[in-house]
Amino acid sequence: MDSFADLMFTDAVAVHQKADGSYDRFQKMYANRFKGDLGEDERTFIESRTSFYIASHNADGWPYVQHRGGPVGFLKVIGPTRLGFADYAGNHQFVTQGNLDDDNRVSLFMMDYPRKARLKMLGHATMIAASDDTGLAAQLATEDGPEPERLVTIDIAAMDWNCPKYIEPRFTEAEIAAMLGPRIKALEERNVELEAELAHYRKQSGSTQ
Numbered sequence: 001m002d003s004f005a006d007l008m009f010t011d012a013v014a015v016h017q018k019a020d021g022s023y024d025r026f027q028k029m030y031a032n033r034f035k036g037d038l039g040e041d042e043r044t045f046i047e048s049r050t051s052f053y054i055a056s057h058n059a060d061g062w063p064y065v066q067h068r069g070g071p072v073g074f075l076k077v078i079g080p081t082r083l084g085f086a087d088y089a090g091n092h093q094f095v096t097q098g099n100l101d102d103d104n105r106v107s108l109f110m111m112d113y114p115r116k117a118r119l120k121m122l123g124h125a126t127m128i129a130a131s132d133d134t135g136l137a138a139q140l141a142t143e144d145g146p147e148p149e150r151l152v153t154i155d156i157a158a159m160d161w162n163c164p165k166y167i168e169p170r171f172t173e174a175e176i177a178a179m180l181g182p183r184i185k186a187l188e189e190r191n192v193e194l195e196a197e198l199a200h201y202r203k204q205s206g207s208t209q
Helices: 004-008 011-020 023-029 040-047 095-102 134-140 173-205
Strands: 051-057 063-069 076-079 082-087 105-112 117-129 150-162
Touching: 004 117, 004 150, 011 023, 040 076, 040 105, 040 117, 051 095, 063 095, 076 134, 082 134, 095 117, 134 150
Parallel strands: none
Antiparallel strands: 051 063, 051 105, 076 082, 082 150, 105 117, 117 150
16 A cells, blocks of 8 residues: 555645644654554444535545445445445445546545444456456445445555544444443342342232332
């Protein structure tokens, strides 16, 4: 992979960094940052996502951001610097697919709100019909999911982790259940115990109320 700074810190960006006094700091910070293959931290993070955003741009330069979501593991690491996912029927506008026909460069943005973590990636994407590569279709299909219509692979050119500043934690229904489940279970069990004690007391006192 290339350095994220090599691709994103253009001359125009450098002008603003120098005016801000942050240019030298970023030059040192990104000198040898994330130039190899995806590491275990990135693999774990990527394959635990249930959604991400992918940005492309059309021939006129207008950017377009599209959301993609699915069960944990729908976005897969299929090579040292390659990701892939199965694509299904959407709104039939085909904006991203058309943009890729003109320019296959994309930007990915992945969030982990509970842990206040975010990963941004730059890459080259391809989208083909699932029938064109049945082996890849089987590799990218999700368990118990529908048959893929298209297959998307992304060769990562650069990546960077963002700082957690200003990320407000948010939790999915499953995450909330995991956090509160043990406490709710304990309360339910205690409620059963109290109801049994109350029934026993009423029986001894001869009360039916």
